[in-house]
Amino acid sequence: MLDDRLREALDAKAGIYEPDPQAWNKMREKAARTRRARRFWAVAMPAAATVVVAGVVTLAGGLFRTDRAPAARPQGEVVTDGDLKLWFGKVTLSDGKLADTLCTETPTTSQCRPFYLPPKDPTAGGRLLDLKGDPVISIGVAGRDVISLRGVEEGTDKRLAEGRVYTLKGAPAKIWVMRHPASDRLQFDFRSTGGRGYSLSGGLSRCSNRPPEGPAVELGHGVRATFRKGCLMWWIDDRSSEVGDLGTDDDYAELLKRQPLAAMGYGKRWYGLTRSGTARLEMVGSGGKRLSAVAKPDPWGLGVAVFSVPTNGFELDHLVIGYDAAGKEIWRDE
Amino acid sequence: MTDRREGAGLAELFSAHYLGMVRLAGLLGADDPEDIAQEAFARLHARRSLLRDDRAAIAYVRSIICNQTRNRLRHLRLARLRRTDPPLDAASSEHHVLVAERHRELLAALERLPRRQREALVLRYWLELSEQEIADAMGVSPGSVKTHASRGMAALSKALKEDHDA
Numbered sequence: 153m154l155d156d157r158l159r160e161a162l163d164a165k166a167g168i169y170e171p172d173p174q175a176w177n178k179m180r181e182k183a184a185r186t187r188r189a190r191r192f193w194a195v196a197m198p199a200a201a202t203v204v205v206a207g208v209v210t211l212a213g214g215l216f217r218t219d220r221a222p223a224a225r226p227q228g229e230v231v232t233d234g235d236l237k238l239w240f241g242k243v244t245l246s247d248g249k250l251a252d253t254l255c256t257e258t259p260t261t262s263q264c265r266p267f268y269l270p271p272k273d274p275t276a277g278g279r280l281l282d283l284k285g286d287p288v289i290s291i292g293v294a295g296r297d298v299i300s301l302r303g304v305e306e307g308t309d310k311r312l313a314e315g316r317v318y319t320l321k322g323a324p325a326k327i328w329v330m331r332h333p334a335s336d337r338l339q340f341d342f343r344s345t346g347g348r349g350y351s352l353s354g355g356l357s358r359c360s361n362r363p364p365e366g367p368a369v370e371l372g373h374g375v376r377a378t379f380r381k382g383c384l385m386w387w388i389d390d391r392s393s394e395v396g397d398l399g400t401d402d403d404y405a406e407l408l409k410r411q412p413l414a415a416m417g418y419g420k421r422w423y424g425l426t427r428s429g430t431a432r433l434e435m436v437g438s439g440g441k442r443l444s445a446v447a448k449p450d451p452w453g454l455g456v457a458v459f460s461v462p463t464n465g466f467e468l469d470h471l472v473i474g475y476d477a478a479g480k481e482i483w484r485d486e
Numbered sequence: 487m488t489d490r491r492e493g494a495g496l497a498e499l500f501s502a503h504y505l506g507m508v509r510l511a512g513l514l515g516a517d518d519p520e521d522i523a524q525e526a527f528a529r530l531h532a533r534r535s536l537l538r539d540d541r542a543a544i545a546y547v548r549s550i551i552c553n554q555t556r557n558r559l560r561h562l563r564l565a566r567l568r569r570t571d572p573p574l575d576a577a578s579s580e581h582h583v584l585v586a587e588r589h590r591e592l593l594a595a596l597e598r599l600p601r602r603q604r605e606a607l608v609l610r611y612w613l614e615l616s617e618q619e620i621a622d623a624m625g626v627s628p629g630s631v632k633t634h635a636s637r638g639m640a641a642l643s644k645a646l647k648e649d650h651d652a
Contacts, residue, residue, distance in 0.1 A: 154643055155611065161589035161596070162612035166509035172520050175504055176497070182528035484600075 226255070229320045233329045235259055238291065240323050252324060254293050287313070287331045290340070294326045297344040301328050306337040315340070369451040371460035375421055379452045384425075386417060408456055412474055412483040423460035430457050431477040437467055499543055500527055507551055513608045514555040515597060526550035548613075548623045552605055595645035603638030606631050 172178065226239040237257040294301070294317060301315030315330030332338060343349050368376040368387065376387045412427040422443065426433060428450055435443040445461035474483040504523060511519035526547045533546065596604055602624065609620040610631075617628040624631065 154639060154646075157589075157592055158596075158607065158611045158639075158642070161592045162513055162608060164589055165593055166513060166612065169505070169509045169512045169519060171505045171508055175508075175520060175524060176500060178520075179500065179504075179524040179527045179531070182524050183531040 228322055231318045231320065231327055233316060233318075234331075236289065236291070236329065238318070238327050238329070240320060240325075240327075254291075254327065256291060287333050290315075290330045290332065292328050294328050294342060295344070296324075296326060297346075298326055298328070298342050299345060300343045301330060302341050303330055303332045304339050304341050306339040312338060317342075369448060369458055371423065371448065371458065373421065373460070373462050375423055375460040377423075377451075377458055377460075379454070386423060388421070411485070413472055413485045418463065420463060421460050422463050422466075424458075425456045426459055426474060427483065428455045428457055429476055429482065430459075430474040432475045432479075433459055434473045434475070435466070436471040436473065441466065496527070496531055499530070499540065499547075503544055503547065507547055510548065510608070510613065511551050511555050513612055514552065514605060515601075516555045522551055522554045525554055545619065545622055548609075548619075549625065552609075552623050553625070556601055556605075591646060592642065595642050598645065599638050599641055602626070602634045603641065606634035607638045607642075610635055 227242050228240065230237055230239040235258060239255050241253045241255045296319075298317055301317050302311060303313035303315060304311055313330055313332035315328050315332075318327045318329070320327065328342075330340065341349060368378045370376050374388055378385045378387065408425065408427040412430065413424065413433070417423050422435065422445060426447055430447045431449070433445045433447060435445075437443065443461065443463060443466040445459040447457035447459040449457050451458055472485045473481055474485070476482045504527065507523040507526060508519045511522040516522050529550055530543055530547055596607065599607070605624050606620060609615045609623055615623070617631045620631045620635075621628045624634075626634075
């Protein structure tokens, strides 16, 4: 009987998995991060309806949403660095507790991010990227013992940039700013009192160090994509939104032959990569509602198509159908 | 319930069900089932009110496992595809070879099924859940569970027949 065979096969395969002895501790670490994230959302989305989620940038291996104004009011000094203003703010959470945020303001944008300062290491609390930005501006939060920062080339220690570390009276941490060239091998070297040093490199995506080069693919409604040396970048309203490090050695066309869709983002827009030959995609939602996106064929000669469409409140669902230029269904992904 | 009692409740649930949840994530096709199971329990930790009812807590963790696995397969697909198969520890490698030999065709056919069919079959035939419990875990109606399971079994049967005929 197939039922029995299936039970036996599933039991046998399940037996492969053995738990990590550190699982409990790892789960608790995740729970702590979840608490911090919830705290962040409470900061980023205070009941004010005016908060606009502007995008997502990749940093330190994770995705951090950023919010535009209204930024938190400064708690103490405001640092000016060129056309940047930076300060620490506090926001009252729904449970009445206060949360620390690092706020930045440029001539065109304003945003606050919560920060978590580990007891010893400096933290890369944020990064600004401008579509035309060269050099790139990186900003972050560092421990109070940090006194200097420079950017060096990983492996050679060749100096690439100087950073500035700002001390704000009474602040719980310091703020750092560094303007640096785009480099795959940039390493942030911090020096602290007593001669101790810390470095950040691998944690900062090599792609997030790289402003776009070459033509951007215009996908309409404020979305564009760039691809360069394995770095796929999505830009929403001219701000870096999401960075995908696709590596440099893979054959993406081959990968997308096996799986037709690589949906890289879903929010106000649904955007991603799809199999070459796909002219249109449809996400089928509950009740038969459909969200349709037209794909741009192979803009970078990689054998992949690119798509983006505003979601207009369409709820993410899991059946997606791909059609060719003649309107014939060519794949289905559930 | 005090924090301490809730902590003890979570520890007991974790101890009793963690391995099962890792295996469930693995059977559903997760590339990092441990990570997904830890994430699910971490979310349970954030929803302590569920700890008052073990069954509700486990149903919640199960639904998170299904959702997380589905979402990761979709949204992290490129990253996943770039990796080689997840490494198995040395102790289980021999077991893995045996599994691969005896059940290779069936497991391969299961992996090729549409995601929801695969979920329905794993939840029914491995966890032996009721249709309602499967529906809760998958976030669909019980009628839809029936459809997915029945289509899944038909597809498995056909795939195995084709393999033998080939």
